[in-house]
Amino acid sequence: MPVQGAHIPALGFGTYGMNGPHLRNVLVAALGHGFRHIDTAQMYGNEAEVGAAIRDAGVSRSEIFITTKVWVANYGAAQFAPSVDQSLRKLKTDYIDLLLVHWPRGGAPIAAQIEGLNRAVEQGKARHIGVSNYNAEMLRTAVKMSPRHLVTNQVEYHPFLDQTALLRQIAASDASLMAYCGMAVGRVFGSEILRDIAAKHERSVAQVVLRWLIQQPRVVALSRTEKIERIAGNAAVFDFALSEAEMAAITALRAPDSRIVDPGHLAPAWD
Numbered sequence: 480m481p482v483q484g485a486h487i488p489a490l491g492f493g494t495y496g497m498n499g500p501h502l503r504n505v506l507v508a509a510l511g512h513g514f515r516h517i518d519t520a521q522m523y524g525n526e527a528e529v530g531a532a533i534r535d536a537g538v539s540r541s542e543i544f545i546t547t548k549v550w551v552a553n554y555g556a557a558q559f560a561p562s563v564d565q566s567l568r569k570l571k572t573d574y575i576d577l578l579l580v581h582w583p584r585g586g587a588p589i590a591a592q593i594e595g596l597n598r599a600v601e602q603g604k605a606r607h608i609g610v611s612n613y614n615a616e617m618l619r620t621a622v623k624m625s626p627r628h629l630v631t632n633q634v635e636y637h638p639f640l641d642q643t644a645l646l647r648q649i650a651a652s653d654a655s656l657m658a659y660c661g662m663a664v665g666r667v668f669g670s671e672i673l674r675d676i677a678a679k680h681e682r683s684v685a686q687v688v689l690r691w692l693i694q695q696p697r698v699v700a701l702s703r704t705e706k707i708e709r710i711a712g713n714a715a716v717f718d719f720a721l722s723e724a725e726m727a728a729i730t731a732l733r734a735p736d737s738r739i740v741d742p743g744h745l746a747p748a749w750d
């Protein structure tokens with residue numbers, strides 16, 4: 480997806496909660512099945528395995544889009560750049576495709592976060608920058624402050640969570656929404672509507688949800704699985720399309736109180 484000069488692959492592979500040799504094997508399989516975007520974070524403690532897997536897979540670095548996130552404890556002026564250097568060393572690369580700040584609260588103010596991100600681009604350590612878990616107002620403020628374009632806001636998004644307000648601000652900011660928790664920690668698999676649509680297309684519910692995400696303007700989807708046998712299916716979401724009625728039926732699954740990831744000390748007042 481082209482966003483202000485950044486070509487963000489519309490489907491990324493999420494690595495939260497995975498590490499060690501298993502993550503290496505899973506990522507080699509994901510790269511083998513065509514994933515070209517890997518999402519990691521300083522907080523996940525697995526950047527070294529991500530770097531190792533990219534080398535194991537034998538895919539050229541220039542073909543892979545790496546997103547990583549600076550942890551809140553590293554937002555201070557003295558910690559930000561050294562933490563990015565450490566990410567680069569662990570990832571065994573000399574640039575990060577997309578550098579995000581992980582949460583808006585719990586570290587330094589937004590101005591310091593935006594300053595650190597911009598410095599990373601100036602110093603050639605990051606190609607593109609963005610934020611994660613910002614609400615619409617924070618995104619508006621950050622975009623105004625940032626000399627360089629903020630290309631994404633990575634947030635929770637699935638059929639049960641209404642992100643209309645944030646998507647409106649994302650369009651106004653010419654950014655993208657990078658969706659995490661697409662499977663709503665498994666809740667999607669219990670939906671009869673999703674199961675019916677999946678059966679009609681002879682696809683899995685996971686494929687239908689990923690397709691619903693990437694078929695929306697400005698939405699990038701992250702997919703995570705620890706099971707190698709599920710990777711090929713999760714990657715195969717570019718060879719079918721949902722009808723307008725199916726898109727609308729999935730969007731209509733939205734319901735109040737559907738947010739899953741909400742750590743009080745880090746999260747904003749959500750839209």
Ligand SMILES: NC(=O)c1ccc[n+]([C@@H]2O[C@H](COP(=O)([O-])OP(=O)(O)OC[C@H]3O[C@@H](n4cnc5c(N)ncnc54)[C@H](OP(=O)(O)O)[C@@H]3O)[C@@H](O)[C@H]2O)c1
Nearest residue numbers: 493494495518611659660661662685701702703704705709
């Ligand atoms: N910025 C942030 O604060 C933040 C927060 C949360 C997540 N993230 C990022 O977003 C990524 C994705 O989010 P997520 O971890 O919640 O992933 P997700 O894709 O929403 O859900 C993963 C869950 O779905 C299951 N699953 C995946 N494919 C399946 C399939 N084909 N059939 C049945 N079950 C399937 C997985 O189980 P199995 O492993 O057993 O297949 C796992 O339990 C994370 O890995 C991370 O990189 C970012």
